[in-house]
Ligand SMILES: Nc1ncnc2c1ncn2[C@@H]1O[C@H](COP(=O)(O)OP(=O)(O)OP(=O)(O)O)[C@@H](O)[C@H]1O
């Protein structure tokens with residue numbers, strides 16, 4: 001697929017979490033299109049729906065309604081096995097809370113996506129080594145996640161997300177637990193990956209880092225907005241509010257395009 005073709009197309013997507021007595025409308029009629037090679041930053045207040053949106057984009061959760069196509073394929077038409085295959089082959093995910101496997105070493109955690117993909121052991125070794133060097137964690141390869149600081153765990157999570165050379169990298173607060181030096185190096189790494197053609201969709205509270213992205217959208221109370229002067233870059237429109245939910249305020253803000 002070439003640049004400027006949508007890798008992600010989301011139309012009128014909503015996500016409702018039903019609960020006892022309280023139903024949370026996490027995403028409301030979201031429209032978003034992400035092109036191949038894009039670097040999108042999603043900003044917004046806590047509880048605005050950022051992680052929910054990223055989980056749906058990353059095929060970890062399903063929308064309650066609306067359309068979602070990835071590389072031209074409507075996700076609702078895919079079987080569980082096909083979804084797993086796309087997720088393993090195409091998508092790298094950096095989770096807000098790392099999600100490292102506690103009884104596996106750093107090396108094993110990073111190697112796991114390659115095992116899922118069926119990469120042979122001899123080929124896995126140099127890939128894991130290279131990526132751990134990249135995030136400066138090779139010397140901790142034999143440690144368990146509990147033996148690491150939050151920042152170190154974050155870097156392992158980054159290594160695990162990128163080891164399989166995903167075409168789409170989803171990052172939920174990738175610098176949330178890092179000091180500015182390590183935060184900067186993770187952001188440099190993401191910028192490098194994007195220059196190499198990886199499409200990136202990142203959630204961040206940190207406005208310094210949001211500006212690394214080519215596009216910034218705001219997600220507030222489940223609604224997405226991007227200012228019109230960014231419209232030449234891609235098509236994102238704020239959703240309309242359905243009758244069953246209370247209208248929320250939509251904040252529009254943009255970052256400078258590099
Ligand atoms: N599994 C779930 N069950 C019920 N409600 C949920 C679930 N996951 C998220 N929510 C609700 O959906 C809304 C959006 O949550 P989400 O985690 O997407 O927000 P966020 O923008 O990522 O926030 P933060 O910046 O704090 O990480 C919140 O009101 C949250 O309580």
Ligand SMILES: [Mg+2]
Nearest residue numbers: 050051052096
């Ligand atoms: Mg979140």
